[in-house]
Amino acid sequence: MLSPHRWNAATHTYEAVPGFALPSTAREMPPDDMLWIDLMDPTPEEESRVFEQFLPVHALTLGDITKPRREPEQGAHLPKVEEFADYLFIVVNPLPPGLADPKATGGRRIRLRDRPQLSAVLTRHVLVTHHYTAMDCVAAVSGYVARHGECAKRGPDYVFHLILDAVVDEYAPVVERVADRLDKLETRVFRNPSPEELARLLRLKRLVSGLRKTLILEREVLSRLTRGEFQLVDDREIAYYRNVYDHLVRYTELIESAREMVSDLMESHLAAASNRLNQVMKLLTMISTVILPMTLIAGVYGMNFEESAAPGYHTDWGFGFALGLMTVVGLVAYGLFRWRRWL
Amino acid sequence: MLSPHRWNAATHTYEAVPGFALPSTAREMPPDDMLWIDLMDPTPEEESRVFEQFLPVHALTLGDITKPRREPEQGAHLPKVEEFADYLFIVVNPLPPGLADPKATGGRRIRLRDRPQLSAVLTRHVLVTHHYTAMDCVAAVSGYVARHGECAKRGPDYVFHLILDAVVDEYAPVVERVADRLDKLETRVFRNPSPEELARLLRLKRLVSGLRKTLILEREVLSRLTRGEFQLVDDREIAYYRNVYDHLVRYTELIESAREMVSDLMESHLAAASNRLNQVMKLLTMISTVILPMTLIAGVYGMNFEESAAPGYHTDWGFGFALGLMTVVGLVAYGLFRWRRWL
Amino acid sequence: MLSPHRWNAATHTYEAVPGFALPSTAREMPPDDMLWIDLMDPTPEEESRVFEQFLPVHALTLGDITKPRREPEQGAHLPKVEEFADYLFIVVNPLPPGLADPKATGGRRIRLRDRPQLSAVLTRHVLVTHHYTAMDCVAAVSGYVARHGECAKRGPDYVFHLILDAVVDEYAPVVERVADRLDKLETRVFRNPSPEELARLLRLKRLVSGLRKTLILEREVLSRLTRGEFQLVDDREIAYYRNVYDHLVRYTELIESAREMVSDLMESHLAAASNRLNQVMKLLTMISTVILPMTLIAGVYGMNFEESAAPGYHTDWGFGFALGLMTVVGLVAYGLFRWRRWL
Amino acid sequence: MLSPHRWNAATHTYEAVPGFALPSTAREMPPDDMLWIDLMDPTPEEESRVFEQFLPVHALTLGDITKPRREPEQGAHLPKVEEFADYLFIVVNPLPPGLADPKATGGRRIRLRDRPQLSAVLTRHVLVTHHYTAMDCVAAVSGYVARHGECAKRGPDYVFHLILDAVVDEYAPVVERVADRLDKLETRVFRNPSPEELARLLRLKRLVSGLRKTLILEREVLSRLTRGEFQLVDDREIAYYRNVYDHLVRYTELIESAREMVSDLMESHLAAASNRLNQVMKLLTMISTVILPMTLIAGVYGMNFEESAAPGYHTDWGFGFALGLMTVVGLVAYGLFRWRRWL
Amino acid sequence: MLSPHRWNAATHTYEAVPGFALPSTAREMPPDDMLWIDLMDPTPEEESRVFEQFLPVHALTLGDITKPRREPEQGAHLPKVEEFADYLFIVVNPLPPGLADPKATGGRRIRLRDRPQLSAVLTRHVLVTHHYTAMDCVAAVSGYVARHGECAKRGPDYVFHLILDAVVDEYAPVVERVADRLDKLETRVFRNPSPEELARLLRLKRLVSGLRKTLILEREVLSRLTRGEFQLVDDREIAYYRNVYDHLVRYTELIESAREMVSDLMESHLAAASNRLNQVMKLLTMISTVILPMTLIAGVYGMNFEESAAPGYHTDWGFGFALGLMTVVGLVAYGLFRWRRWL
Ligand SMILES: [Mg+2]
Ligand SMILES: [Mg+2]
Ligand SMILES: [Mg+2]
Ligand SMILES: [Mg+2]
Ligand SMILES: [Mg+2]
Ligand SMILES: [Mg+2]
Ligand SMILES: [Mg+2]
Ligand SMILES: [Mg+2]
Ligand SMILES: [Mg+2]
Ligand SMILES: [Mg+2]
Ligand SMILES: [Mg+2]
Ligand SMILES: [Mg+2]
Ligand SMILES: [Mg+2]
Ligand SMILES: [Mg+2]
Ligand SMILES: [Mg+2]
Ligand SMILES: [Mg+2]
Ligand SMILES: [Mg+2]
Ligand SMILES: [Mg+2]
Ligand SMILES: [Mg+2]
Ligand SMILES: [Mg+2]
Ligand SMILES: [Mg+2]
Ligand SMILES: [Mg+2]
Ligand SMILES: [Mg+2]
Ligand SMILES: [Mg+2]
Ligand SMILES: [Mg+2]
Ligand SMILES: [Mg+2]
Ligand SMILES: [Mg+2]
Ligand SMILES: [Mg+2]
Ligand SMILES: [Mg+2]
Ligand SMILES: [Mg+2]
Ligand SMILES: [Mg+2]
Numbered sequence A, B, C, D, E: 001m002l003s004p005h006r007w008n009a010a011t012h013t014y015e016a017v018p019g020f021a022l023p024s025t026a027r028e029m030p031p032d033d034m035l036w037i038d039l040m041d042p043t044p045e046e047e048s049r050v051f052e053q054f055l056p057v058h059a060l061t062l063g064d065i066t067k068p069r070r071e072p073e074q075g076a077h078l079p080k081v082e083e084f085a086d087y088l089f090i091v092v093n094p095l096p097p098g099l100a101d102p103k104a105t106g107g108r109r110i111r112l113r114d115r116p117q118l119s120a121v122l123t124r125h126v127l128v129t130h131h132y133t134a135m136d137c138v139a140a141v142s143g144y145v146a147r148h149g150e151c152a153k154r155g156p157d158y159v160f161h162l163i164l165d166a167v168v169d170e171y172a173p174v175v176e177r178v179a180d181r182l183d184k185l186e187t188r189v190f191r192n193p194s195p196e197e198l199a200r201l202l203r204l205k206r207l208v209s210g211l212r213k214t215l216i217l218e219r220e221v222l223s224r225l226t227r228g229e230f231q232l233v234d235d236r237e238i239a240y241y242r243n244v245y246d247h248l249v250r251y252t253e254l255i256e257s258a259r260e261m262v263s264d265l266m267e268s269h270l271a272a273a274s275n276r277l278n279q280v281m282k283l284l285t286m287i288s289t290v291i292l293p294m295t296l297i298a299g300v301y302g303m304n305f306e307e308s309a310a311p312g313y314h315t316d317w318g319f320g321f322a323l324g325l326m327t328v329v330g331l332v333a334y335g336l337f338r339w340r341r342w343l
Helices: A044-054 A059-065 A136-147 A151-153 A156-171 A170-192 A195-226 A234-301 A317-337 B044-054 B059-065 B136-147 B150-155 B156-169 B171-191 B195-226 B235-301 B316-339 C044-054 C059-065 C136-147 C149-154 C156-169 C171-191 C196-228 C235-301 C319-338 D043-054 D059-065 D136-147 D149-154 D158-169 D171-191 D195-226 D237-303 D316-338 E045-055 E060-066 E136-148 E151-154 E157-168 E171-191 E195-226 E236-303 E318-339
Strands: A003-009 A013-016 A034-040 A082-083 A089-093 A118-122 A124-132 B001-008 B013-016 B034-040 B080-083 B088-092 B118-123 B126-131 C002-008 C012-018 C035-039 C080-083 C086-094 C118-122 C128-130 D002-008 D013-016 D034-039 D080-083 D088-092 D118-124 D127-130 E001-007 E012-018 E033-038 E081-085 E088-092 E118-122 E126-131
Touching: A003 A044, A003 A136, A003 A151, A013 A151, A034 A044, A034 A118, A034 A136, A034 A151, A034 D127, A044 A059, A044 A124, A059 A089, A059 A118, A059 C235, A082 A195, A082 B316, A089 A156, A089 A195, A118 C002, A136 A151, A136 A156, A151 A156, A151 D080, A156 A170, A156 A195, A156 A234, A156 D118, A156 D171, A170 A195, A170 B059, A170 B195, A195 A234, A195 C171, A234 A317, A234 B080, A234 B195, A234 B316, A234 C235, A317 C235, B001 B044, B001 B136, B001 B150, B013 B150, B034 B044, B034 B136, B034 B150, B034 B156, B034 C128, B034 E236, B044 B059, B044 B126, B059 B088, B059 B235, B059 C044, B080 B195, B088 B156, B088 B195, B118 B156, B126 B156, B136 B150, B136 B156, B150 B156, B156 B171, B156 B195, B156 B235, B156 C128, B171 B195, B171 B235, B171 D195, B195 B235, B235 B316, B235 D059, B235 D080, B235 D195, B235 D237, B235 D316, B316 C086, C002 C136, C002 C149, C012 C149, C035 C044, C035 C136, C035 C149, C035 C156, C044 C059, C044 C128, C059 C086, C059 C118, C059 E081, C059 E236, C118 C156, C128 C156, C128 E045, C136 C149, C136 C156, C136 E151, C149 C156, C156 C171, C156 C196, C156 C235, C171 C196, C171 E081, C196 C235, C196 E045, C196 E171, C196 E236, C235 C319, C235 E236, C319 E236, D002 D043, D002 D136, D002 D149, D013 D149, D034 D043, D034 D136, D034 D149, D034 D158, D043 D059, D043 D127, D059 D088, D059 D118, D080 D195, D088 D158, D088 D195, D118 D158, D127 D158, D136 D149, D136 D158, D149 D158, D158 D195, D158 D237, D171 D195, D171 D237, D195 D237, D237 D316, D237 E060, D237 E236, D237 E318, E001 E045, E001 E136, E001 E151, E012 E081, E012 E151, E033 E045, E033 E136, E033 E157, E045 E060, E045 E126, E060 E088, E060 E118, E088 E157, E088 E195, E118 E157, E126 E157, E136 E151, E151 E157, E157 E171, E157 E236, E171 E195, E171 E236, E195 E236, E236 E318
Parallel strands: A034 A124, B034 B126, C035 C128, D034 D127, E033 E126
Antiparallel strands: A003 A013, A003 A034, A082 A089, A089 A118, A118 A124, B001 B013, B001 B034, B080 B088, B088 B118, B118 B126, C002 C012, C002 C035, C080 C086, C086 C118, C118 C128, D002 D013, D002 D034, D080 D088, D088 D118, D118 D127, E001 E012, E001 E033, E081 E088, E088 E118, E118 E126
């Protein structure tokens, strides 16, 4: 679906442009206008119309843009920014929708390949965004710009920063959810260090590692956009990119903390399990050290002799004596081990 | 609450300025005066009066300053320094009050979100500090400058360095407390490697990690202020910023040592627990290897035969002989295992 | 085998050149022609014909090229790019064929020495590729250029990028296979943490480490080719090298994830094994704590006295009473330990 | 104590200067003379005489110099070098005396706060050294210069390098002692992996970590002095600073090796302890699997029946048969487990 | 022993120079000649003759060269390259002879101090090499240059590269041996995770760590020689130094792999030992859970009552019944635990 919108400097309006009303090439656009073309799951024909006719890009750029369609099993292109003679090409990987909602993803594992790809081409007057799945971040910005048309006047660099901001804001609930799960897992790991908890930790670690990798790559992209390296990003917009960069730094810090925490919990799991074992073994040892000597005494009194010399054998207090002896031995064993702090 | 104080170069005095006596904009200030406006938990109107009228700042700067009010669940903005055309914007995260006092925080977990935000805007003649909670570091410097008015003459850069110095000095008791707890935990971990100690170590590790992160970010801020990168920081004040930087380096070193120590203790906990297990198992093994053979002998003598051939069955020394045999077997088992150093 | 192909600018054709029709030196070539000489397992005479007569290279370059023949036990030269006055010398290590096919390699361990060496010498008009084993990546590009002769017109730098692209594409199935094996091993490690699984993990880790090292070295080579450091790589071809570089980055990310995963699984293996032990020990403890006291009671009733005072000795409900007592003691022991959550 | 010595260029002598004979300020000194003032545990008045009158330094420099006196619980300032308009300020942390002598320190823990502070101020013609405790490194150099007066002619930079050299040389016996203790601990860890050995390793690790940190900071100081960054260090003296730097590098390498070794030993301790456990458990298992079946047979023969059908009950070979059966069962159990290599 | 050889440009010969025929200083040498003086375990007088008279070097250079003689317990100076006004000073640490031969070193531990020191001083026309032990690398190059005199014509930089090449080539058999031992240890660790294997791993790790450190320092030296930083190394020789650098990189890669492998094996050792424990404990548990209930039944039948109500007491099938009951209980226990997969 190809949905172009245009800021008309003459009429001071921002309006949808019917597809057929596009100038045949971007060069024919009036110098003060701004055009945003959003390609949502476009047909190859629409891609060709935009990237080969209207705004011709390098074959490799087109290859990167259409990668998810051409190599669906390989997943999104990793985040990058690349400068060409007449345009800036940026790829980011927004979070897959539903990631923040525990119900929605269940135990489903997050992989690099699950992340959608958002490609963007910026020139002085044109912004093209391209993606094969519906994206909240694009939809939200699209609505915002429709309501505040004058921000389109600031150019593609300003509008694109709004999209990046929305992409980055989507980390907030996910990071929140990760923190919540960590809190729950921490309690569980100490109370019941089972293999199920370990598997949960491992799954969480993989999610956190995946988030961290995208964050690092996107921070690199933002860092370059912020450095004033690209002419197509106006100096006065750099503060806005820096603002987005700040948010990325914050989420990176939080994810790094989560990562450290998962590692600590994995180690604690091992320690807690070994502690459980200690407890169980102490119990076994206590039972054994108390009962075994008592059993020995019973065995001794169970020996057969023609004429037993066992103390009390011929008396009627013999049975009681033997029981008492057992009790004393049991208590002494128990007391001794408590006193030596072995148990 | 908006509390402006002014160094009047004409009268050589440093005095409180009633709110309504502020010039309408900072540009109207006499060239040799210096003004410090402290905004403690200000109303949005006061924020607007200062940051939109008196000293207009970039919308993003205002956004960063008011972040704790607008996004309370997100916590403070991370430390940073940002240069704009006509002002320098600095954010630091002083320690949450009461952190150094074991009673005050109890087992309460320290999170990034618990750290308050102190924002500052510096121009050639004006210093604005902004925070939503009362801060000892600001109050102390405020009192000091009131008593030594002439240091205000040195300008906002000098006064702000005093605040940073106070912020950094607050690490001292916290670092001290961490060292104390580590000393206690070290003894405990070896004496009683319980899961409670492990949980305490984990909590301490998180505190130390959190401190380390803020320290690193604030060191980066100080490092940039020290490098002579910003015109608004006079060359002659750089030695003062470097002094604060030195203190940060010291605390970072101490926190790094603490971090290493916590990790070592977590590893030692595991080793100490496994050692406990060894001790318990040796005990069990010793009991078993001594008692089981004795019980076997008792069992042998407990066997029923019409005519038993057990040694001593028909004699009156039989019982004593059996007991003696048991004792010998027990002692031999014990001795053998001591001799082979298996126990 | 020496197979030269030539782009004839005059006839606009790309055709095989019979060996004897080569100009005696590269300097005699027409300025717009392009020549690709592929040396597949050449004889020393062919190597001398090309690298000493036709296109004389430094003795050290020839030494590096012929290393696999001269020092077969040492394996391939590591990837590098080296600029000489009149040519560019590049070495890469394509993956050994069959690596992606589980059947083909079986449990065979991958070593640095198993990787073949592909050497290339580039001048303005000549590309020489050299390798001692047949390589799919070279064969594929050779066929492609034969079908699309005009790409030879773009020069050795463009043609060589096609080869690098093919070399890098060979990582895809290997990375895929590694991911598959990791998925399988993850399930197994939790279900049955045996030493066989550990050995498998160790083998996989070595494969992943080996891949990672080659990837890092080849990324360095690509990074230098991309940076515009070498005159012999035209500016307009740099985007193509960057494209290959992007793919390398992707595989590096995937391999890094795999590496992290293997390490996590090795740690999980240990935890799962210790968990198994816990389970077994709990069982032993349960049996012991239930049976031992019952045995003690049986032992008590087995004691011999002239006149036993054991409860029920003289009655006919005595046997039943003793059995009941045992049952009660067993159940109480079991219940107690369940209630205290020791088991 | 203030002890100034002066190289008199006129008389070619190096002699003690009585305190009152000092010029009132350093500026009044003859251009070819050189003065070394050593302040050993000076009074505040002496400090003021030197650093405020004779050679006025920045208030912050004085603050850093007197830190151990003003904040005794905080310990020495960390090593640093700082350039001011007319002097160079250097702080190093010599090793606490007695560290290399096992007897002297016993189990005493080395902390950052135990390290003394040596401060130095260098100008073109004056060297001031300042410390609150007696230091062998200063005393030794002081004696050497007194004997070889002409080296004072080379200026404060040469003399100060002698002190740094002495400071660095003090690492040799400490590093030697660490290596010795590691050798002993290695043997012990494998022979007897007790918690005491673990605690010793932990203590050694902390010593090594502390040494490493000072070494790194001092290496940074030396590296800057070597780089030719400071005018006050003559080019011809740089080789001497580089020589000291080489020694620091050597000790850093040795300490890094020790650190790695301690970590390996901590890991080996865990493994050795777990191995001990294995040995003990095998013993227990062997005893149990041999004795328990034998006891069962004894129990079987101990059963009471009106008319027992136990093999041999009515015979006189019954007892011997039962014993033989037990022996066979015991041997079979033992043999089976050896054959299956379970034990 | 002082053995000078000279390339005589006039006679085009390379011949030994009797000691007394040396020019008194290097400055008097004919401009096209080249002189290589090899000092093998020289007397202090020979050192003085060469480094104080013939080719005077800085006192610190002489100090570094004679370090192994002056401080024998401290070992060799670490590898470095240092440029002086009129000469280049290089130190490398060849491998101690016999390191690659398992027989020769036995279990002897390799320490930094065991590595010999090879010092070299290069000027435009003179190469001095200095070492206190015989070195294969020097001897081999000496013989080669004697046979191919014309390579001496290329100057000290070319000849010295030959020595470095020989030094680096000595790593090959050592790296090979390390790989072999790792292969053996891998098998052993899984088959028999004993403390002896752990100690062997630890020893191997120390060897690998030591090799790695020298490799890193020597790579730094080679890297600087390759960078064209030193005038005394001709541009046309840089490719030769780069060739040596390539070999160093290769050995570093191999040693890094070995290091990783040793670490993995140490971790695997722990896991394999814990696995052994699991096996043993399962056995113990199986024996206990099968035998203990059987013993209980025997105990029950061993109880004494005036009139036993035990099933079958009065019959002649009682004994058989009891045995059958035991067998059933044992089989049920065994079956139950197999069915629940607890064992
Ligand atoms: Mg945002
Ligand atoms: Mg991932
Ligand atoms: Mg960048
Ligand atoms: Mg910013
Ligand atoms: Mg912001
Ligand atoms: Mg933020
Ligand atoms: Mg302070
Ligand atoms: Mg944190
Ligand atoms: Mg910075
Ligand atoms: Mg200071
Ligand atoms: Mg090579
Ligand atoms: Mg490709
Ligand atoms: Mg490898
Ligand atoms: Mg590079
Ligand atoms: Mg691409
Ligand atoms: Mg690309
Ligand atoms: Mg890609
Ligand atoms: Mg680990
Ligand atoms: Mg300080
Ligand atoms: Mg020295
Ligand atoms: Mg320390
Ligand atoms: Mg420094
Ligand atoms: Mg240096
Ligand atoms: Mg030296
Ligand atoms: Mg030295
Ligand atoms: Mg570890
Ligand atoms: Mg070589
Ligand atoms: Mg070493
Ligand atoms: Mg260097
Ligand atoms: Mg190279
Ligand atoms: Mg080579």
